[in-house]
Amino acid sequence: MTAAEPPFAQVRWCVLGRTAGGAVEALDLADGAGSVTLSKEEFPGWIAEREAGGAPRWVWSDTASWLPPLLTAGVRVERCHDLRLSHAILQRSELVRDPAPLRAAVEWEAGATAPAEPTSAPMLFELEDPAESTRSVPHGVDAALAEFARQRAALAAAHAPARLQLLLAAESAGAIVAAELEAAGVPWDAAEHDRLLRETLGPRPATGEKPARMVEVGAEVRAALGDPRASLDSPPKLLRALRAAGVDVGSTSRWELAEHEHPVIAPLLHYKKLARLFTANGWAWIDEWVRDGRYRPVYVPGGVVTGRWASSGGGALQLPRQLRTALRADPGWTLITADVAQLEPRVLAAMAGDRAMAAAGSGTDLYAGVVASGAVATRDEAKIAVLGAMYGSTTGDSGRLVPRLRRSFPAAMRLVDHAAEVGEQGGVVSTWLGRSSPEPGPEWRELQARASLPSATSRDEERARRAAREYGRFTRNFVVQGTAAEWALAWLAELRLRLAEIDPGPVAAPASGPVFERRPHLVFFLHDEIIVHAPVERAEAAAEAVRAAAITAGRRLFGEIPVDFPLDLRISERSGKG
DNA sequence: CAAGGTTGCGCG
DNA sequence: AAAGCGCGCAACCTTG
Numbered sequence: 001m002t003a004a005e006p007p008f009a010q011v012r013w014c015v016l017g018r019t020a021g022g023a024v025e026a027l028d029l030a031d032g033a034g035s036v037t038l039s040k041e042e043f044p045g046w047i048a049e050r051e052a053g054g055a056p057r058w059v060w061s062d063t064a065s066w067l068p069p070l071l072t073a074g075v076r077v078e079r080c081h082d083l084r085l086s087h088a089i090l091q092r093s094e095l096v097r098d099p100a101p102l103r104a105a106v107e108w109e110a111g112a113t114a115p116a117e118p119t120s121a122p123m124l125f126e127l128e129d130p131a132e133s134t135r136s137v138p139h140g141v142d143a144a145l146a147e148f149a150r151q152r153a154a155l156a157a158a159h160a161p162a163r164l165q166l167l168l169a170a171e172s173a174g175a176i177v178a179a180e181l182e183a184a185g186v187p188w189d190a191a192e193h194d195r196l197l198r199e200t201l202g203p204r205p206a207t208g209e210k211p212a213r214m215v216e217v218g219a220e221v222r223a224a225l226g227d228p229r230a231s232l233d234s235p236p237k238l239l240r241a242l243r244a245a246g247v248d249v250g251s252t253s254r255w256e257l258a259e260h261e262h263p264v265i266a267p268l269l270h271y272k273k274l275a276r277l278f279t280a281n282g283w284a285w286i287d288e289w290v291r292d293g294r295y296r297p298v299y300v301p302g303g304v305v306t307g308r309w310a311s312s313g314g315g316a317l318q319l320p321r322q323l324r325t326a327l328r329a330d331p332g333w334t335l336i337t338a339d340v341a342q343l344e345p346r347v348l349a350a351m352a353g354d355r356a357m358a359a360a361g362s363g364t365d366l367y368a369g370v371v372a373s374g375a376v377a378t379r380d381e382a383k384i385a386v387l388g389a390m391y392g393s394t395t396g397d398s399g400r401l402v403p404r405l406r407r408s409f410p411a412a413m414r415l416v417d418h419a420a421e422v423g424e425q426g427g428v429v430s431t432w433l434g435r436s437s438p439e440p441g442p443e444w445r446e447l448q449a450r451a452s453l454p455s456a457t458s459r460d461e462e463r464a465r466r467a468a469r470e471y472g473r474f475t476r477n478f479v480v481q482g483t484a485a486e487w488a489l490a491w492l493a494e495l496r497l498r499l500a501e502i503d504p505g506p507v508a509a510p511a512s513g514p515v516f517e518r519r520p521h522l523v524f525f526l527h528d529e530i531i532v533h534a535p536v537e538r539a540e541a542a543a544e545a546v547r548a549a550a551i552t553a554g555r556r557l558f559g560e561i562p563v564d565f566p567l568d569l570r571i572s573e574r575s576g577k578g
Numbered sequence: 579c580a581a582g583g584t585t586g587c588g589c590g
Numbered sequence: 591a592a593a594g595c596g597c598g599c600a601a602c603c604t605t606g
Contacts, residue, residue, distance in 0.1 A: 234602055235585055251591055253586060276587060279600055304596060308590085311598065318588040318598060343590090388594065396593035477595040481590090527590045527596095 004556065005166050008155060013081070014056040015148060016066065017141020025141040028056065035141065044073035057081055059148050061139045063175035063301075071183040071514040078497070082172040083147050084108060084137045085302050089167060090151055095159040095434040101150050108147055110135045160434060166556060167433035170486060171302060173493030177522060178299040178309065180496070183514050185294025186316075186327060186523050187335075187533055189574075190286050193326040197282060201274055204283045211278055217271045224264035232271055280315070281323055289314045293330075299525075306478055307435050307485040308527060317526060325576030327524070327531070334539045336520075338546045338569040339529035340488075342366040345386050345412075347484045350554070350563040351432050354411035364566045375408035376401060389413060390480050392420055392473035416476050423475025424468040431482035432557060440471050483557075487565070488528055490553035495530065496522060498545035505537055520545070524575075531575055539571050 013029040024043045027035040038046050047070060050056060055078040060066045062084045070077065087109070091102040102108075138144070155161050155168075197204070202212030210218070222230050225245045231237035235252045242249055247262050254272060257265055289295055296314065303310025311317045329335045340346070345366050349357035360369030370382035381397075385405050388398030389412075406413045419429045423437070426445065430436045444467055450456060451464030504519040520534035520542035534542040550565050 236603080249591095251585080253591065255592060272587085276600095280588070306596065308596065310596095313598095315588080315598060317590075320588060339590095384593095391594035393594045398593055473595065481596060484590095529590080 005162075005169050008152065008161070008165055012054070012056040013059050013148075014050070015059040015141060015144050017061075017144045018139040019141075027141060027145065030056070044070055044075045047077065048075045051075070051077055055079065059083065059144060061137050061144055063172065063179055065136070065139065067176060067179040068183065071179060071516075074515045076500070076514070076516045077176065078500075079169070080172050080176060081148070081168065082175045083144060083151070084110065085171045085175055086151055086168045087137075087147065088302060089171060089435055090154050090164070092436050092438065093158070093164060093434045094428055094430045094436045095164055096154045097157050097159065099154070102154055105147060105150060107143070108137050110137045158434075163433045166490075167431075167435060167486060170433075170489035170493050171307075173496070174301045174309070174489045177492045177496055177525065178301045180514075180516060181299060181522055181525060182296060184517050184521055184523050184533070185296045186531075187330055187333075188290050188293060188295035189326045189328040190290050190293070192328065193286055193290075193323065194283070196323070196326065197277070201278055201282070211274070211282075214271065214274045214278060217267055217274060220267040221264055221271050224262070224267060232268075233275070277320070277322070280318075281320060285315075295327075304485075305438055306482040307431065307489075308481065309485075309525070316524070319526075321576070323576075325574050327575035329533060329573050332536055333533055334536050334571055334573055335523075335575050336532040336534060336539060336543050336546055336569065336571050337529070337575050338531075338543075338550075338567045340491075340550065340565050341568055342386075343487065343528040343565065344390055344480050344484045346563055346565055347432075347487055348390065348412050348415065348480050349409075350558045350561055351479070351483055352411040352415040353561070354409050354415075355562070357409045357412045358561070358563045360409075361563060370405075370408075373408050375404045389416060390477055392416075392469075392476045394469075416480065419479045420472035420476035422472075423478075424472035426468075426471070427475075429475045429479050431479055431486055433483070433486045435482050435486070437475050437478045437482075444471065484528065487553055487557055488525075490556050491549050492522070492525060492530065494552045494556070495532075495545060495549035498549055499532065499542060502538055502541045502545065505535065543569060543571055 015027045015029065017025045019025060019037070022040050024038045024040070025035045026038065026046070036046075047058075058066075058077060058080040060080060060083065063080060063082045067077070067080075087102060087105070090096055091099050091109075093099070096102070138147075155164055158164050194204075201214060205211045218232055221232060222228050225241050227241050227244065230241040238252045239249070242252065242264070245262070245264060247260055247264060249256050249260060254269060257269060289297065297311055297316030298313040299316065300310040300312050303312070309317070327335070341364055342361065345357065346361050348354070349361055356373060360366055360373050363369055365379075367379045367382040367386065370376060370386060371379055376382050376385055381401055384398045385401035387393075388402045389405050393399045393402055422429050426440050426448065428436050428439060447464045447467050451461045499520045499522070500516065502520055520532055520538050522530060523533045524531035530546065532542050532546060546569060547567060550567055554561075554563065554565050
């Protein structure tokens with residue numbers, strides 16, 4: 001059992017910085033001794049020694065620039081404090097009473113630094129065009145100490161320091177997980193992927209050519225249109241061709257096409273499906289993103305305003321379900337795939353302290369519980385209503401069903417309705433742990449101001465109202481999506497520590513790579529889903545760690561409450577169905 | 579012809 | 591043109 005987040009003052013902090021010459025300066029805040037200077041070569045070994053003897057919490061500028069070289073050197077760290085990510089949270093958090101000092105430190109408002117490329121020559125590139133490279137946060141030890149002092153002061157005076165501290169710890173742990181995921185890579189069966197592509201599209205075509213199956217289906221579409229030269233890949237041209245053939249659509253999107261009956265519809269939808277697979281996840285994708293049996297996408301922790309991760313390269317967050325069968329364990333290893341059933345409504349029930357909604361979620365299917373509560377008649381209706389409540393639906397089936405939830409789950413509905421009201425008035429809302437929403441921009445404010453002027457037209461008023469509602473839907477969803485992201489970070493953070501405690505045993509180690517890969521380790525994360533790669537003999541232990549971490553995550557955030565977070569968990573060689 | 583915007587679809 | 595949130599990416603198309 002991992003200990004809960006200790007009080008700030010009891011953590012052993014060790015601040016790291018880089019010198020201009022590439023050496024590392026380390027300052028242990030606990031022992032009062034001066035700083036130590038380490039050469040690039042000494043650095044990983046020095047970190048490893050300290051990790052072995054009561055790991056401190058490393059305070060560093062940016063996990064994405066510090067951790068990859070350590071992982072390459074075979075050194076794993078237990079915990080860190082990521083100054084860049086913490087800065088982003090604190091300078092905007094409503095819980096921070098005086099954000100001015102943080103906001104004044106504008107040098108800390110920068111994107112992640114790409115890890116140093118050991119093989120290429122990034123230095124030359126930078127010298128050629130320094131403005132070209134993305135701005136990075138400061139990496140020196142003095143800048144780190146100054147920023148860390150600002151952050152500690154902000155936390156010490158914050159409204160709910162324990163929550164914010166948990167958030168910063170979870171966010172930082174997420175940054176470690178992202179670096180480890182990138183180092184480990186997703187075990188990917190390129191041959192299976194290729195087989196799937198051939199089966200669906202035909203043999204790999206020459207560069208610039210379309211696969212045979214796309215050509216065939218395209219011909220069927222043109223025949224049905226009665227236009228042998230119709231362009232299928234340009235939406236405006238396709239739209240004109242469809243209308244000429246008598247299909248009265250306003251766009252060429254799938255959902256709208258599906259509503260019409262015409263011989264062209266079926267082959268066209270088929271063509272679009274093939275085109276998507278070919279362009280987004282075809283052979284070119286394999287060439288670019290899969291090497292030596294590993295798919296290595298790029299994650300961006302904290303990349304979404306709500307606190308969700310984003311991705312930048314490789315499209316990890318859009319991997320089609322269709323391709324999951326190519327996600328395959330190494331020989332002697334297996335995959336543990338787990339996702340949380342209805343994470344967001346469960347998080348909402350917990351935040352709102354809504355006993356009725358908690359009761360609805362007491363089984364494994366919250367939507368079935370909503371039906372049982374009598375609010376709606378079917379599971380489909382329950383799903384539409386619950387999603388509509390969190391997204392702010394006002395029309396259609398969803399808008400019609402939401403009011404029924406208001407009667408059955410008043411506390412939960414009050415919470416999201418209130419978040420929406422605040423947003424409509426241009427205010428700020430916060431997640432459970434204190435990540436706050438951005439304020440609406442100047443354009444939004446002007447729109448609102450113009451609508452309240454005596455000279456305002458009804459058009460001005462309508463536009464302002466629409467913009468206000470739109471922002472309200474954003475803040476409504478922000479509190480739920482953002483708190484769900486916090487739960488997921490806590491799950492990840494807890495899980496990686498538990499996995500590291502599992503005795504690896506006599507396993508067939510991957511031939512090379514970071515040491516943590518010889519133990520059960522995370523290989524994939526997608527909002528509410530994780531995949532762990534584990535030696536077959538350790539699959540049960542790893543699965544138990546996944547379950548236990550989910551329970552701990554709920555307790556860390558919400559304490560002892562009657563809301564649980566049940567997992568759908570499978571152990572199998574391939575991640576896809578079957 | 580490079581940059582930026584739009585469309586459509588993949589994921590949660 | 592998703593009724594209703596948050597994203598990334600490829601291709602097409604316009605703009606300068």
